[in-house]
Amino acid sequence: MNREIFHQIIIGIVCNLLIVDCGLSEGWPTPTMTKFSDGNDPVKLSSSEEALVINLMYVGVGMGALSPIFLMDKIGRKWTLLAAALPKIISWIVIGLAKNSHALYAGRITAGIGCGIAYSVLPMYIGEVSTKRTRGPLGTLLSVLINIGLLMIYTIGLYVNRFQMAMMALVIPVLFFMTFIWLPESSVYLTRKKNYKSAEKSLKWSLGKDNVDIELDEIKKIVSTQEKDDDNYNNNNNNKGFIKSFINAMKIPGNRRSFRIMFILCGTLGLTGAAPILSYQSNIFKQSGFGLGSDFSIIITGCTIVIAGTTCVSIVKIIGKRKLLLIAAPIAVLSLAIVATFFTLLEHGVNVHNFNWIPIVFVVIYVFVVGLAFNPIPLAYLGEIFSFEVKVPAGICSSLYYAVSTTVTVKMYQILADNYGTFFPFWIFTGITFILWILIYLYVPETEGKSLAEIQIMLNDISINNEKSSMKFKSIKKIIPLPTTVYPTIN
Template sequence: MDRGILRQTLIGFVCSILIIDCGLHEGWSTPTIPKFNSKDPLKVTTDEIAWIVNLMYVGVGIGSLVPFILMDNIGRKGTLLVTTIPKITSWLFIGLSTSVPLIYVGRILAGIGCGITYAVMPMYLGEISSKRTRGPLGTLMAVLINIGMLFIYAIGLWVSRFAMAMISVCAPVLFLLTFIWLPESSVFLTRKNRLDPAEKTLQWALGKENVDEELEEVKRIVETEDKCGKMTLKDMFKEIFTKAQNRRAFRIAMILLSGLTLTGAAPILAYQSYIYEEAGFEISTNASIILTGVAIVLSGCACVTVVRFTGKRLLLLIAAPICVVSLATIAIFFELQSSGYDVSQFKWVPTVFVVIYVLGFGFSLNPIPLAYIGEIFGVEVKVPAAVLNALYYAISTTAVVKFYQVVQELYGTFAPLWVFTAITFLIWVLIYLFVPETEGKTLEEIQMELRNVIEKSKKEKEKRRTRNLN
């Protein structure tokens, strides 16, 4: 294997230890919720359970603001190292808490750490990798979130909340001990006029001595970044919404993040034990949860394997209809059950189609948005875009989880599932219409393509206007 690819793969795995920790936090509620009021001494209400799930995403929103303060001062690497502080602390709160408010604190701290990670990690990987590995490394992040979720399912179903937290805290500690030896982003080093370390970083990461072409690309990026350095925070946000190229990138990001959050994955995975129990399928709930964990990991691994050959857009167009059909099938089952029909012969439907839904979701809707976000934004708006994306992720996920809890209690499990079905279908259409392919292209090529599409659209509008006048 090429030395550069091997080293960038190593960078991806080390970096993604922190992403695994995000997966541990994302999946923590699934094995823990059924234990409250029984095996776990804490007594919680259904409303408190919803907030225990949701407050992590509130923390993600708070954490997404931190990169504004840290990233351009101590670098991408320094910011990611600082992230280990709230992550380690969060597991101590979660494991040692004897009251619900302390669990809340732990979940908020976990979200803060995850919010910083989600905002900064795609940027770090996008700047330190080549166009050959950027796609797989970007999608690998989501795969390792899924591995973290499977791991927490596997241990959390069988051990106490305290034991689970003490095992999980090893992830951010291990990241701290390994990531400290990796290089800083060449873009950040060049911006600080540290050209020798920047060149050495490129040589090591790419596995070759002659990196003149890559260094020139980095210098062009930094030149644009320096021009933006004179912009105020207000100007940077304004740049996103006033420049057509950035508006298009932001629209693409919103579509993809909606596929990640509004399609119902967070509440379905968090409340899946209740879904299986309501269906009454004979296979144990624990076995079903492990099965979904395995499914999301395998589908994510398949995505990383094939994304270089198929491109990211095609995978999105394949996976979204799988999710639509799965959600609709589960919704039909529960609607028939709530209407009094005999569905005893079909109790297997929710378990099987939740797994199929997870396979589709894990194949593209879960891993690919993070990879896109690291690629489509121009340097001048990377930081505000990362913050806005993380805030949108936090707010939309919080809203979806609370929506599921309220609507499910009022109308039944089928009601929110029908809403998720409609949203997923709409997102499928939007992906087809508006999301371009970025696989195998440099960051510069992607920005040029976004500009060219806008210019082409303007010319077509001008031609139509001229024809109408004539």
């Protein structure tokens, strides 16, 4: 194994300790909620309080997502990520020692703040310190490690009490802090700050070689080009407010396209129903009447999502990120539609006892798709498609989008399932996933195997060509007006 691969593996392992902890925090309610109602925990929660405990973490994610406005471009990606470990450490201590619901609320919000910072900054850091060969696997590895965190909390959390689980989980952020502090800062960030000596040193370690002149020159060109764009659009982030900087940055065609891609891909994370389906899977299987223990079903879905994420890392370089999404999305649509059909028939009194295995089989297939494509691919894209001047707002927007969309879908599932039946939210998730599939086909490009510079050139060239085509069409309309008798809405 050469030094480059060895150092990139170290980066992947150490960075993703933070992501493992995010998986622990996201999965914590699934094995824990029943303990509050069956008398196995000294704290007692009503059903509404349980829902609040689940959703408050995502509120914290939204709050944490705002932190990079003040931190990422001032103290750097590295120190921002180190700062994210602190609320994570505090959260597990508070959750483990909590004696009432309010302490649990505080612990969950604090955990979410740490996750929000991690979700905003870590994809950017990975995208900037990884090589063209390793960027795809390292980017998709983020989701794999979230899934491993989910599986860990699903299995261990079923058999230990809340305090024991919290103390076990506490080891992960502490270990991250102790190891990540030795890794280098992003060379792109250092170049932006004109600290070329440190940038060169960072590149040498990250790439595992002594001569990095070519790579450093490429980064300088990227930064120089983006600084010129800043000047052209009067977009100096150090002198303008965040909102004004963001608005000016969006005047660049490539940035607009990057954000459009981001909103489509983040939709697969937050809008397709993964969070509520995983959170309420025990209820789903019980309603179907299938004779499988809830603990066993939780472990099955946990193992499935880990296997899927590992498969993604193995095949993403062969298939490509875009094609993997296009293959996975229709499978998810079909799986959700079949489960929705089953519960529709059940709701209308049709005898489906002989087919009560359908929900668990197709929920597991759907979870596999989530772990294979919907979770890892968006995270990999987010580390690649944004130019420097919009990395901070991009990270913030993506994390806020994830926090809000997940909170809404969890609450929507609860309300619709309680008032209309389980089939109703499943049909909605089916429709949303189908729409996202079409949008991915139309608007999401392939980035696998491309350098950061090549990706920016591709995004800007396509965007500029699209704008030129639109302008050309408008010019033709002025010269040759379309017949209003045939197209009455076009002037």
